[in-house]
Amino acid sequence: MKQLFTRWGRVFNREEVLPEYPRPWMKRNSYVNLNGEWQYAFTGKEVRDPSEVHFKDSIIVPYSPEAFLSGVGRQLMPDENLWYRRIVNIPEDYRAGKRLLINFGAVDQRCLIYVNRIPVGRHSGGYLPFTVDITEQVDPEDGLFELIVLVRDMTEASYHSRGKQLLKRGGMFYTAQSGIWQTVWAECVPGLYIRNYRVTADILTGRVGIAVTLSEDIGTGVPDWSLKLRKPFIDPISDAEAEACKMNLARYADTFKDRDYLSLKAQDGEAEDTDEETEELSVRVLGTSFDISFRVPERRLWSPEEPYLYYFRLKVCEDEICGYFAFREFSVERPEDFGDKGGVLERLKELKEHPRICLNHSPFFQNGVLDQGYYPEGLYTPPADLALIYDILKMKELGFNMLRKHLKIEADRFYYHCDRIGMTVWQDMVNGGSPYRFWFVTYLATAFNMFRYRIFDNCYSLLSRKSRAGRREFEREMLETAGLLSVHPCISTWVIFNEGWGQFDAVRLTERLRHTDPTRLIDSASGWFDQGCGDLRSQHYYYMKLHVQWCFRRATVLSEYGGFPLRTKGHMASDSIYGYNFCKNSRELNMKYRRLMREVIDPEIRRGLSAIVYTQLSDIEDEANGILTYDREVLKLRPETFAGE
Template structure:
């Protein structure tokens, strides 16, 4: 959804923290408004880079204010709309434009957009006021691993705006969203486009549309794209360009060649586009080919990309269910990635910082990242798409306070003994609140819709280690209906309910279980080996499952673990592993690299060697 013209609103905003959730109109209507100071958006007030460095408490409200003066004649309110976008605001926020309420959004991890055209003044002044309330770990809302009193495996809570804020000027008739699904087996992509001004029928889901006799359909009843000579003003013109390796700065320089296919697509109806045989290139971590495309709808034009790739589970020659990539067995060697930075917390200090983490893991021989405990900025997924990194995406956990004696310690023992536990214990699993369960379902739906088009994402992970787990089978079926093209790891760690595509286990203590399963086996967390390097650490306290004092000792122990347990597990059916973790985070010093990203703590050549052996063992 890249457009040519947009206005970045990151930068210095005025802020105020109050002990009231009521808008202080008596100040806002006057010329004097008692701000506490300025905050650097998009960094949360708890992050050093915000220049505030203060914890927002559950009974407080964080206010943001900024006034934008749009250039004269830049917006024609009769033929154009002004959209205000938020990448993510943690946790609940209200938006006011020129002292009028515009919208309300709940959920700290997902983007939202609001049309503010009707609220701006004739002189094109846009005065933005935002209120934010964050319950953190005192309520059932999704929070990942944030905690007001950080420590151990839980980290500094953050709040407020933590992803980019921007505005776009679009025509009255504009493209709202695009959904692209690759069909690797048939060298097709299925595309659905929704627009702003079409009738409700045009914007309906394709599942509820019956093609008319005049429509050309394929064997699945999907409406095929019209040829360009049948276009009219209500159609979207799609042009697909030759596959490329994208550079870090994006799509703007990729459309220098002639398109390989062109079609006119009816908004709201599923369209099928065929890729010419001489232009078919598969996306893999080794060769991440991407197809740029442009969409034109009246005066609106956007750029995007898709990939031809297929990730599923099939029975391999050794009779085990295995992960397959483009119909070939493919071992996924991954790393747990929680996306915390010492200066920005949830927000990377720069685009280069996002790239560094992905590149560092690829250089160590990993081909998959499990994004754990948060939904990352869209830019991160773009880099995974273009650099070739598979992604397992967690839904950030929520629920009331966790009973660690049950979901951590007892669960570890029961998992090792292969004693199943049903997910019916709502109180023990911290999911007694009906509103919290419904909010979780809404967040799952929005997460899948938001990230659907990224080819790097191959697996959804709704629950981790029983934290807020409930109705696992129903949630799994819901995700499969939302996205039949990807796999679901229903319950990462333990409390497996026998559903989903993956039998997912964690191994930190006791022996590694090898259950008999008709689903693919994944070691979705292991390791946790801890080494604190004082000059590169955030805290004096150390949290980890096995502690070391030197890099050499850490590397040697990692090698023994790989040689004696992890690599042999592949022959027993395991098809993916996830090492804990990418970087240190505060007290948790079990990262491959330090929290400040300045040191790799193990010998890189040794890590590369074992990753090579791990992946080769699938075929030996």
């Protein structure tokens, strides 16, 4: 393939690699970024002892060795090990009397962590973060230690989650990547520290609950704590971000600032509400759970048009974090299901006969784009934080209000930017299973779907889910994904399965997911293999005639459609081209899109479609069906096309 570059890849600085704080929803001051130059080595899978590995070459973390920005250009095969090594020095003012944690954003697929050649932790799951406490292995006097990471990646040779990676890329499957692909950082925390939190915010009553999980069991005694709540605030789009949408190389300045906090607090174990803008402050402690509850009488609701966030500072004993939450609620509703909830019924009259997706109990049409999060020089990893912001802002500028994050879990900063910019997200669970039988899950399933013949998803062999261990792993990762990302108000919908790839037991998994997170919608089976569960009747439309299958109790959506390919000279990574309904030139592409919307999609929207998802945000390798080219340099569908002109 031809190597392409985004504008951020062309000015990439190896000395300052993704320096932004990686976890904006739980921010601490003690932060040491470990991105940058590490040593690496490939060995056979039989090598398990770090002393047998000869580290002599350099890799730029967090870019996979398959990505150009890593400086390696080598694919990790299933019968190989990939080793990383770095000498780390933690500043003295950070480590004094503290515990030392190493955080990994994501390592694909399985890894073993060594500190000073001693194994200290392991992790399986190439898309989920994990933390290793290495306090006991590091000398507190000098803070210097050797960090080694051993990685194995089976890609499609096993049942592990892999998204659209393929060892032999082509068509709608892309270059397999491996190893460390999200930020690695160290932080120092006191003995008792905040592991995570979840927030519930009721838009009708104003009641807010912050459920905090602590690192140690503290029984039932209330520790010293304080909470400061900031007034509702919309983070402004910075000059750099605005200029980025106009192809400017300006850098992004973080807007997470300490100002305008209300004096809501409680100290010395006694709850004390000291601000007239909050009410009914209370706390409850049991074991490692520390729950805070209060009410905000006058609240501002989050929406894409007005993405109001409530930032807060929470201190428990010696540990302090910055976080945020929002008041918003997604639902599927029919007018006859409601009493008069403060005028809600009046706002729902336009729903007519079909259930609709609602935001804050008002009909909310989601106009979305399929976003697969690939970059030509970084693959899964963006060349800069500004690249994430650009994609979000550009789609919003074109009139879209939703991104479907497809078969990939992004770094936290992506969701943070969607939270503050105002972009709703459908989050796919990452698919896995044995190699797919496309004659069944694509061709035969398309025909069955057209004739409304339901195929049940307990045929594990045909759906590549014969392995019981693989099914258990997917279920565990699904619940972990929901727990991890539940802090982000932008996420409206969980998508469990896509086009039958590794699908199984959708009815049962839908109920498990709803029990874990009852605050979001669930698309149980996007495309086909619908099992009659979840909140959405979800269809794909690329060719043949569209037959919308309406549902009485679920909202009806087109979770993929369009995908018109256009080869753009000078901006193609591959000589091959993959897609549906090929276009000869820009004029034909824009004409086809307008005709599709006018003659097919818009009439169904008027009949009751609740959401549509166009394929896709950018070209990727062989796929040339993006709104943008792979390098984000050419906007192939013109702004006036989306405006209907």
